[in-house]
Amino acid sequence: xxxxxxxxxxxxxxxxxxxxxxxxxxxxxxxxxxxxxxxxxxxxxxxxxxxxxxxxxxxxxxxxxxxxxxxxxxxxxxxxxxxxxxxxxxxxxxxxxxxxxxxxxxxxxxxxxxxxxxxxxxxxxxxxxxxxxxxxxxxxxxxxxxxxxxxxxxxxxxxxxxxxxxxxxxxxxxxxxx
Amino acid sequence: xxxxxxxxxxxxxxxxxxxxxxxxxxxxxxxxxxxxxxxxxxxxxxxxxxxxxxxxxxxxxxxxxxxxxxxxxxxxxxxxxxxxxxxxxxxxxxxxxxxxxxxxxxxxxxxxxxxxxxxxxxxxxxxxxxxxxxxxxxxxxxxxxxxxxxxxxxxxxxxxxxxxxxxxxxxxxxxxxxxxxxxxxxxxxxxxxxxxxxxxxxxxxxxxxxxxxxxxxxxxxxxxxxxxxxxxxxxxxxxxxxxxxxxxxxxxxxxxxxxxxxxxxxxxxxxxxxxxxxxxxxxxxxxxxxxxxxxxxxxxxxxxxxxxxxxxxxxxxxxxxxxxxxxxxxxxxxxxxxxxxxxxxxxxxxxxxxxxxxxxxxxxxxxxxxxxxxxxxxxxxxxxxxxxxxxxxxxxxxxxxxxxxxxxxxxxxxxxxxxxxxxxxxxxxxxxxxxxxxxxxxxxxxxxxxxxxxxxxxxxxxxxxxxxxxxxxxxxxxxxxxxxxxxxxxxxxxxxxxxxxxx
Numbered sequence: 222x223x224x225x226x227x228x229x230x231x232x233x234x235x236x237x238x239x240x241x242x243x244x245x246x247x248x249x250x251x252x253x254x255x256x257x258x259x260x261x262x263x264x265x266x267x268x269x270x271x272x273x274x275x276x277x278x279x280x281x282x283x284x285x286x287x288x289x290x291x292x293x294x295x296x297x298x299x300x301x302x303x304x305x306x307x308x309x310x311x312x313x314x315x316x317x318x319x320x321x322x323x324x325x326x327x328x329x330x331x332x333x334x335x336x337x338x339x340x341x342x343x344x345x346x347x348x349x350x351x352x353x354x355x356x357x358x359x360x361x362x363x364x365x366x367x368x369x370x371x372x373x374x375x376x377x378x379x380x381x382x383x384x385x386x387x388x389x390x391x392x393x394x395x396x397x398x399x
Numbered sequence: 400x401x402x403x404x405x406x407x408x409x410x411x412x413x414x415x416x417x418x419x420x421x422x423x424x425x426x427x428x429x430x431x432x433x434x435x436x437x438x439x440x441x442x443x444x445x446x447x448x449x450x451x452x453x454x455x456x457x458x459x460x461x462x463x464x465x466x467x468x469x470x471x472x473x474x475x476x477x478x479x480x481x482x483x484x485x486x487x488x489x490x491x492x493x494x495x496x497x498x499x500x501x502x503x504x505x506x507x508x509x510x511x512x513x514x515x516x517x518x519x520x521x522x523x524x525x526x527x528x529x530x531x532x533x534x535x536x537x538x539x540x541x542x543x544x545x546x547x548x549x550x551x552x553x554x555x556x557x558x559x560x561x562x563x564x565x566x567x568x569x570x571x572x573x574x575x576x577x578x579x580x581x582x583x584x585x586x587x588x589x590x591x592x593x594x595x596x597x598x599x600x601x602x603x604x605x606x607x608x609x610x611x612x613x614x615x616x617x618x619x620x621x622x623x624x625x626x627x628x629x630x631x632x633x634x635x636x637x638x639x640x641x642x643x644x645x646x647x648x649x650x651x652x653x654x655x656x657x658x659x660x661x662x663x664x665x666x667x668x669x670x671x672x673x674x675x676x677x678x679x680x681x682x683x684x685x686x687x688x689x690x691x692x693x694x695x696x697x698x699x700x701x702x703x704x705x706x707x708x709x710x711x712x713x714x715x716x717x718x719x720x721x722x723x724x725x726x727x728x729x730x731x732x733x734x735x736x737x738x739x740x741x742x743x744x745x746x747x748x749x750x751x752x753x754x755x756x757x758x759x760x761x762x763x764x765x766x767x768x769x770x771x772x773x774x775x776x777x778x779x780x781x782x783x784x785x786x787x788x789x790x791x792x793x794x795x796x797x798x799x800x801x802x803x804x805x806x807x808x809x810x811x812x813x814x815x816x817x818x819x820x821x822x823x824x825x826x827x828x829x830x831x832x833x834x835x836x837x838x839x840x841x842x843x844x845x846x847x848x849x850x851x852x853x854x855x856x857x858x859x860x861x862x863x864x865x866x867x868x869x870x871x872x873x874x875x876x877x878x879x880x881x882x883x884x885x886x887x888x889x890x891x892x893x894x895x896x897x898x899x900x901x902x
Contacts, residue, residue, distance in 0.1 A: 249827055253569070260576070260591055267588045278852055280588035283845050287576045294569050301565050308886075312563065312828040320622075320826075327621040328819055331614065331794065335815050338798075338808055347795045354794065358624055360787035369788055377795055385452050387803040 243302040245316060250298040257288045257295075323358070330357055342392020347374035408754025412762065417457045421759050424464030425766040431465070431485075432472020433778045434789065438485045439469025440725040440832070441612040445793070447605050447733055448800040455737040456752060460759030462733060466726045467519055467709050467760050468767040470669050474511040474702055475771070475778050479504060487669040487705035490677035494690060494697030501693055505637040510695050511702045512771045513639050514651045518703030519764040521652070522659040522710025527757050529663070533718040534746035542850035543862050547871035549844045552665035552721040554875040556833040564882060567833040570824070574837020575844055577602060585849050597809045604732050604838055606801040606814035611831035613797040614818020617790050619825065624786060638772070639695075647699035650680045658704030662711020665721045669708035676704025710760065717753055718746060720843060725832035728839045735839075 264281035305311045330353050338346045351370040360366060381387040412418060424446075431442040443462050450458035473488030478495035491511060498507040540548065556564075556571040580591045581601030592598040639647070654676035661672040680700025681690045690697050712723025713730075720742030722728035734741045739749070746753050771778075801814035821831050855861025862868050 245827065253573075263591055263593070267590070268586070278585050278849050278857070280583035280586045280590055282852075283848060284576060284579045284590065287572055287579070291569060291572045291576065294565060294572070297565055298569070301563060305563065315828075316826050323624065324618050324621045324822075327618060328822075331617075331815060331818075334794075335798065335808075335811050338802075338811065343799065343802060347799065350794055350798070351791050354791035355787040358621065358787045358790075360785065365788075369791075373792060374795065377799055381799055381803055385449065385803060387799075388806060390802075390808065 241303050242299045243313070245313075246302055247299040250295045253295045253298075254292055257292055261285065261288055326357055327354070330354060338390055338392070340392055342394050343389035344374060344378055345392055345394055346390075347377060404750035405754045407751035408756075409758045411456050411751065411755045412460065412758045414457075417460060417759075418762070420453070420457045420461040421464045421762055422766060424461035425468040425763050425770055428465040428468025428470075428763075429472040429475075429767055429770055429774070429778055432469040432488075433475040434784070437789075437793070438612070438616075439466050439472075440729065441616060441793075442469060443726050443729045444605075444608040444612045445796050445800055447608065447729060447736075448804045450733060451736065451804070455734075455739065456755050458737060459730060459733060459752075459756055462730050463713070463756050463760050464763035464766070466730070467706065467763040468770075469726075470705050470709055471512065471515040471519075471702070471767050471771060472778070474515070474698075475508065475775055478507045478511060478698070487673045487708070488701075489670065490673045490701035491698055491705075493677065494692070494694045497691065498693035498695070498698065503693070506639070506643070506695075507693075507698055508775050509637045509772070510639050510643060510647060510698045512768050513644070514647065514654075514699040514702040515706040515771075516764050516768045517651050518655040518658055518705070518707035519710060520761065521655040522662065522707035523757060523761050523764070524710075525659045525663075526710040526713050526760075527754070530714050530718040530753060531746055531750070533714060534743035537719050537743040538747060540743075540867065541865070542847040542854065544865055544867040544871070546844065546847035546851050547862065547865075547868040547875075548719065549721060549840055549847060551871045551875045551878070552715070552719075553837065553840060553844070554878040555665045556836060563828045564879075566827075566829045568879070570829045570831075570833040571837035574834040574839075575841040576837075577607075577834075578838050578841025579845065584846075597807075602813060603804060603810055604835075605804045606810040607817045607838060608729055608732070608835055609797045609801050610814035610817030611821040611835065613793050614815060615821035615825055615831060617793055617797075618818065618822040620786060620790055643695060647696055650683065650696045650700050651703040653683060654679055654700040654704040655707040658707030659711040661704070662708035662723055663714045665715045665719070665723060669705040669712070669724060672708035672711070673701040673705035677701040679704075706764075713756065713760070717741060717756070718743060720745075722836055722839060725835060728832070728836045732839050 264285055267280045269279060302312050306313070330350075334346050334350045334353065337349065341349060348370050351373055352366060355366050355369070378389065382389060412421070427442060427446070428439060431437045431439060442465055446462060446465065450461065453461075469485060470487050473483050473485030474491045474495065477483040477488040477492035478499050481492050481496040483489045483492050495507045495511065498504070537545075537548070553571050553575070554568075556567040578601070580598055582588070582599060583590055589599065657675050657679050658669070658672040661675055662669065677697060677700050680696045681687055684690065684694065684696050686694055686696070708724070712727045715721045715723045716727040716731055720731065720740070722731050731741050734745075739745055739752070797814060797818075798811055801810045802808065804810055821834075824834075825831065851862065852859075862872075
């Protein structure tokens, strides 16, 4: 199986065309280091342990150790793709394709559905998702969407409310289920 | 072996309701496995909120059954539409689809089902023998040794599937870091809560798991809405003939051993097992030239290995509390949620529970053989469900499941954010499985580390006074640096061999 991997043998050791520092990975590394810096700063606010307790394990020790390890590994990140490409398994193939507008719109729709939960209530939010996502993804059989949006949320609602005794957010339709 | 505990464990499953849940688990597993994009790890994550209200044994039995069946289910679409329904079936497609194209789809499915069952059952036998033995050894471990073991488990993330060991390690450590959010149990200090009361008890792993596996994949699927796949017509599955069994049996047995071993290694999963199984099947085959063109050993090998990986993966999960794969990491989380402490104490204190899981997986293996054989025609049609309805359903389950866990909208936001971050990270080579393993192993790592540091009076060097720790540290070093070192040494060794050759 591995025999067919591009460059598994021939590719090794051939001059790589990719730059030593990958700009995407540099950005990711910078974000990770920045997050670690913020978290490290937060650890300064922790109280020092009371020696009367007989031990010196502070709340900051373990996360700080982790952050040191993460930062140390992250510093290698910008250079990794260069070496991976030399072995014929670079990561640029996937991310070279820009994120499609439909993916961004899908994320936005998911965000709107979750955001509208308190007002719409859980049930109507489910209905909104069952109408919005198929339409956004190009489904044009409106009768099928209507049946789906009516039946599926009702089944899920029944399963959770009656079966698992979950109280849904009431929202504007709350009085119906009260 | 504790015969009483075995009989009690099996007896616990005699309850018709428990049996019904296993059946449902198998059904969902085969369905989910058959649907490209949906994986057993995602299904187990989505199932988690449902199982909270159940008794622990049926809850875990249902998840374990889903895990076994999901691994097999992936082979249906791998063979019929050349698209592995689940990552472990990726190697099955290499020979399964060409055989199906030759008009022998039924034979290919039958071989896959048969090999999966044999692999699954053999690995369960190993599970039932090895887990108590491993747990007995682990019982003698002190906190420092347990810490070294969990560290080794985390370091194995460097070798799991995915193209970048470095990214796997960073994701795993990030998971451990996220697990530190909330109140520190030793000092009572709030960590990384930034004053938000929602974070006081930490970030719940259910919404994170659901977000990473379900929402991340949903966004990935939105990129491939226009892909149309070649489909082999629905077929009736044929059990392998005596001649086929004679031909594949050595491969099945060999690959079951390989799969079980890979499964037992902490953090290695069924996907790695399947790929290794395929390579081994090819290496030992007399018909190497047939591979890639529809060799039945090319189907039997990976299928036996990936299903053997499920039983193997349960060994470290239950005996050591260290997940053997992404799915078992979620099963581990479910055990914790049900008040169990996975690890050697689980086997010592409640052995009947472990035997009940063993029995559930055994039943699941035979159930999916029946369901797979009888329903392959139907399951292959399941793939006709349009994405435009399938994925909104996944989102609805993810949203309601995350909400129902604590009745909190905050968890739904966590799910969504985890999904968005997971999608972006996946694009850049960071897998969700290492992060999840880190998140779930995190509390265990910190607890043992803290206890050990208290024992050593805050002296790091104390860890090196135990030979068990030193062995695990050496293994940790090898699993992280072994690959790069080998690659570094290979050209030098090659040169030396060439020189000897010249002599």
